[in-house]
Amino acid sequence: MSATSAAPAPGSQDSSGDSRELRRALGQFATGVTVVTTRDPASGHAVGMTANSFSSVSLEPPLILWSITRTARSLPAFLAASHFAVNVLSAEQIDLSVRFARPAEDRFAGIAWREGLGGAPLLPNLSALFECRRVASHEGGDHIILVGKVERFARFERPGLVFAQGRYGLVADHPMQQPAAAPESGRDPHPYDDFLIPLLFRAYETLFAAFSEELEAAGTSGPEMRILAVLSIRPGANFDRLTRAAYLGEQTTEAALARLIGAGHVAGDRRTGLMLTESGTARLAWLIRIAERFEAGRMGELGPGEVDRLKAMLRRLAGTGG
Ligand SMILES: Cc1cc2nc3c(=O)[nH]c(=O)nc-3n(C[C@H](O)[C@H](O)[C@H](O)COP(=O)(O)O)c2cc1C
The missing domain is CATH 1.10.10.10 (Winged helix-like DNA-binding domain superfamily/Winged helix DNA-binding domain)
Known part of the structure; x- marks a missing residue:
């Protein structure tokens, strides 16, 4: 890759360097955490994995994307199924993030999930949910980028789980930000x-x-x-x-x-x-x-x-x- 002319900040690296360092630098970018699910058309089984590569793409038409590693066991199911669901985890669902990132016989065992569009499993107690038809898949190095058209979505009154610097976090207002407008209290600020x-x-x-x-x-x-x-x-x-x-x-x-x-x-x-x-x-x-x-x-x-x-x-x- 070409180097920028500006002097690198202390501690910075060229991204052609060590991939561990690249991963650490990428980890500075905070994301939410999702479990992307689908129904494997071959076996009929529910499939799901933790992913934080989820991103919005377009509002009109409503498109989102996420990327899946080529080594994921779930990849064939996601490439074969017509639909997938992006389950945006809420702050209290670290356990689900961990569970869906580890190998397990049945990651859905004991979870009261319901079936969504195309049979994709929908998890309970989420922060948001996007049910998508897969409309494209693109090469993306060691990952495949899956693009989905949002056919149904929901937002729930639960703060989302955050992932940054390899750790889970919570959403909190920055102290220097003006507080959100408070409901009329009948008293002038002093x-x-x-x-x-x-x-x-x-x-x-x-x-x-x-x-x-x-x-x-x-x-x-x-x-x-x-x-x-x-x-x-x-x-x-x-x-x-x-x-x-x-x-x-x-x-x-x-x-x-x-x-x-x-x-x-x-x-x-x-x-x-x-x-x-x-x-x-x-x-x-x-x-x-x-x-x-x-x-x-x-x-x-x-x-x-x-x-x-x-x-x-x-x-x-x-x-x-x-
Ligand atoms: C917070 C977090 C985010 C992750 N994001 C992704 C991702 O965006 N894409 C991906 O392919 N794997 C991601 N993973 C790793 C997969 O969840 C993990 O490799 C999983 O075991 C894959 O499941 P499978 O091999 O059964 O398909 C993430 C893991 C964690 C803990």
């Missing part, structure tokens, strides 16, 4: 919102307002839940300690505590010590289930793994490890 503490506070306010609505619908309130939670980890706390640990004002604590004592969920003496009754413990367990459901619903807006990372970072900031 320069302070770029600072961590106001941001944390706003996130808390927004989440807590929504959670409070759910608690009210369940016939309770945030302060009641906090009091139950504090008494579960600090049984015997007196009124002052309880107020401080629950981050509540005295009046709010008093009103919520009176309701909890009246309902039989808390017993004891405000001065010498308060504790949960059996019904208070059961009520807290029920409220925690409501909180878990709420979190699962709300945190669904974040990507997989992001919630755990966020919690770990917040624990570090809070000085409680993580």
Whole structure:
């Protein structure tokens, strides 16, 4: 190949060099991960293999391509079949990527797949799906380039799996990118919102307002839940300690505590010590289930793994490890 006139960047290679280095350089280009499937017309068997060479070609007509190594055992099936399906894996499907890249008796064993156009297997829980008629195959060195016309496709609300530098990754917004337009919040953005503490506070306010609505619908309130939670980890706390640990004002604590004592969920003496009754413990367990459901619903807006990372970072900031 001809060398460019510009001086190569440090660490760069001519691509005529070592193919391992070429592979590493190509690995700098992040891709999604697909499992391309078909039905072998000769045997009638389902066939599929992991591929990240998938690429869009044309919108009108709708064409895509992927390339298959000449040594793939699946090659004859893909060249003989009229259709193939490009199953774009979602972030939680690393196991499928690994499975369809390894030799196995039956890669589809135990997977609830369904049949698509031309009998090509369609996998569950994808990020996107393209069902294609094979319209061309081209020589491509040690690979064959298969071009498909998209006859049917689907997009699912699941982030895709990413592959870069020989490793699996997740889709995440770049911190320097403007955030996607947020739904109308009824409040103008303020320069302070770029600072961590106001941001944390706003996130808390927004989440807590929504959670409070759910608690009210369940016939309770945030302060009641906090009091139950504090008494579960600090049984015997007196009124002052309880107020401080629950981050509540005295009046709010008093009103919520009176309701909890009246309902039989808390017993004891405000001065010498308060504790949960059996019904208070059961009520807290029920409220925690409501909180878990709420979190699962709300945190669904974040990507997989992001919630755990966020919690770990917040624990570090809070000085409680993580
Ligand atoms: C992330 C990833 C991407 C891959 N992409 C391709 C590809 O685009 N084309 C290809 O021929 N093989 C690709 N492979 C390798 C094949 O999946 C692997 O060689 C597979 O065993 C071929 O199956 P077969 O020999 O049963 O046909 C990829 C493997 C992985 C893990």
